[in-house]
Amino acid sequence: MWLKFPKDITIxxxxxxxxxxxxxxxxxxxxxxxxxxxxxNLTTWTGIPTVSDLKSAIFLLLIDGNKIDIEVANYExxxxxxxxxxxxxxxxxxxxxxxxxxxxxxxxxxxxxxxxTHDMHFKYRTIALNVNLEAYPSLPEDHEFLKDYEFLKDKxxxxxxxxxxxxxxxxxxxxxxxxxxxxxxxxxxxxLDTVFGKDEIDVTSINLTYDEDVILHLINKLIGVSxxxxxx
Numbered sequence: 001m002w003l004k005f006p007k008d009i010t011i012x013x014x015x016x017x018x019x020x021x022x023x024x025x026x027x028x029x030x031x032x033x034x035x036x037x038x039x040x041n042l043t044t045w046t047g048i049p050t051v052s053d054l055k056s057a058i059f060l061l062l063i064d065g066n067k068i069d070i071e072v073a074n075y076e077x078x079x080x081x082x083x084x085x086x087x088x089x090x091x092x093x094x095x096x097x098x099x100x101x102x103x104x105x106x107x108x109x110x111x112x113x114x115x116x117t118h119d120m121h122f123k124y125r126t127i128a129l130n131v132n133l134e135a136y137p138s139l140p141e142d143h144e145f146l147k148d149y150e151f152l153k154d155k156x157x158x159x160x161x162x163x164x165x166x167x168x169x170x171x172x173x174x175x176x177x178x179x180x181x182x183x184x185x186x187x188x189x190x191x192l193d194t195v196f197g198k199d200e201i202d203v204t205s206i207n208l209t210y211d212e213d214v215i216l217h218l219i220n221k222l223i224g225v226s227x228x229x230x231x232x
Contacts, residue, residue, distance in 0.1 A: 005058065005072045005096070018068050023060065028104045029111055032059035032210040033097045035178065058097055059210075101213050109214045121151045121222045124215060126207045129180070149206055155223055157206075165204050167225045172204075175230035176216070181206040182230065 003009065003019050010017035015024045034057045060068040115123040128147035150158040155167040165183040166172045173184045183204040208215055220226045 002057075002069045002071045005070045009070065009096075011099075018060075018070070021068070023062065023068065025100075025103045026107060027062045027064070028060055028100070028107070029063045030059075030061035030108060030210050031097070031100055031104065032061070033057075033179070033212070034059070034209055058100070060100075061210075105214065108211055109217065112211075112214060112218060119153055121153055122218060124149045124151065124206075124210075126210050129205050129207045151219070151223065155225075165206075167219075167223050174225065174227045176208075176227040177230045179208045179212055181208060181227060 008019045015022050017023075056072040058070040058072070060070070062068070112122040112124065125146055125148050128145040147159060149164065152158055156163050157165045157167075165174075167174060169186070171186060173186055175182050175184075183206075185204075216227070
């Protein structure tokens, strides 16, 4: 069952009231923030992003395995929000998600660090990007395909038992955009991609819908890389 933000959410010092369920901040294991913009024809004509709709949601994964889905249905609902307990005045939905991230940062980071091994910094499970849905006609359009990424101590990323990408600058260039890391091969393979182009479904990328703040922090602290923002 989906809850609506902000009408179904009450904030107090140590917990959230999510509909009929009280959730302590220390019960939150992971936070997902989904944002999808729809632009108007003016974007194509003028090159200036003109948003007609913004679909967004906040997902809370709890340590007991349960999940709370909070829908922010309309663009306007990211506007001024005064919580019922008077703890904070949030200017928009982004401020609300940032508040939750700051409240739970350490415990979420500790969760990832506990997945580490002798050769792996941490494991990250997130929603897979660029899945060919035509290959799964019986599944609903909103089905989530999850994918595991292992961030190894040799600066490579392993997925499905194979090396997926690397933070070695002699092999890959990494950039970040909204809720996503993208990797571009350097050398001859990168040159071939530039010449012949690359379909979006083939782009090497990692979805950062879940715990973007923690993952970027761990990449910086453990691997020594701070991906630049892709302005293209």
